[in-house]
Amino acid sequence: MKIQVVESVLKANDAVAHENRRRLDRAGVRCINIMSAPGSGKTTLLEKTIPALLPDIRCAVLVGDLQTTRDAERIGKLDIPVVQINTGRGCHLDATQVTSGIAALDLRGIGFLFIENVGNMVCPAGFDLGEHARAALLSVPEGDDKVAKYPTLFQPADIILLTKVDLIGVLEYCMDRVREDLSHVNTRAPLIEFSSKTGQGMEQWLSWLRSQKR
């Protein structure tokens, strides 16, 4: 006998993600899923962003890494709720891990929950976590060809930050190449040229974040 199923293999994850989103909605929390390669500046972005949103918006963070609590320790210095999720061998966060992370957080008075995904340009993009928006980071030292090489990270992004732009002169970086590649992949997401060192792009990023708070 043949049983017709037609059901996504990701159905279980998507159902949990949907529940996460509902729970965050009820708590009035907007959730941003931050994705990029390792070392492109996700933690540093959060270290700069979270104090800049105070005092009007308080934030909490879930950090995903294979090992260590180093990122959570860095963000914990900001005196905000933070939970480290160690995925062990897992190359991405899934919705169930985020459910556990949310359960460990006190969401009262929180405006934004940032999820710092596992550093990886391929796997995280396939898993809905219950976020409201996705931010993709691309750092200048990674090279100007990464949008073309890893389009599935950038295609569903709601905002794209090109980080460490203070290094553009040093590395002979071709911004036109990035823009050209994005013109085939995602023209919806704003592209912000960002530097945590000089502060370039910070106002644009904060303004985009505030626009996400409905």
Next chain:
Amino acid sequence: MHEMALASNLYDQVIRIAQDQGPLTVTKIELEVGALQLVVPEAFEMAWEAIRADSPLAGAALHITEIKSSARCRHCERVFEPAIDNYLCPNCGQADAELLAGNDIILKSLVCEKEDPA
């Protein structure tokens, strides 16, 4: 290696259906994989072999078919087939695509036999 997570999801899904509608012995699993899901069929099969070894699904054949991608332009509503590195709408030229198919793995059907009551 998200193939391992996907294979593990598939295992749970097939076991659940075989129990709900049976008990049934699953002999064939038919999957549709989208080109945009970035699943390497060989890696998926390797993960699947590891997960289903010594399980009730050890004898089930896995059949994977690749399905076409489909997207809707958020600007002009045109439905088109994007490539993994090109989401330009052929009508209005914007790259603002909502993916409709191709970024998923679908469990299409199961071929089963009724288990003999012991």
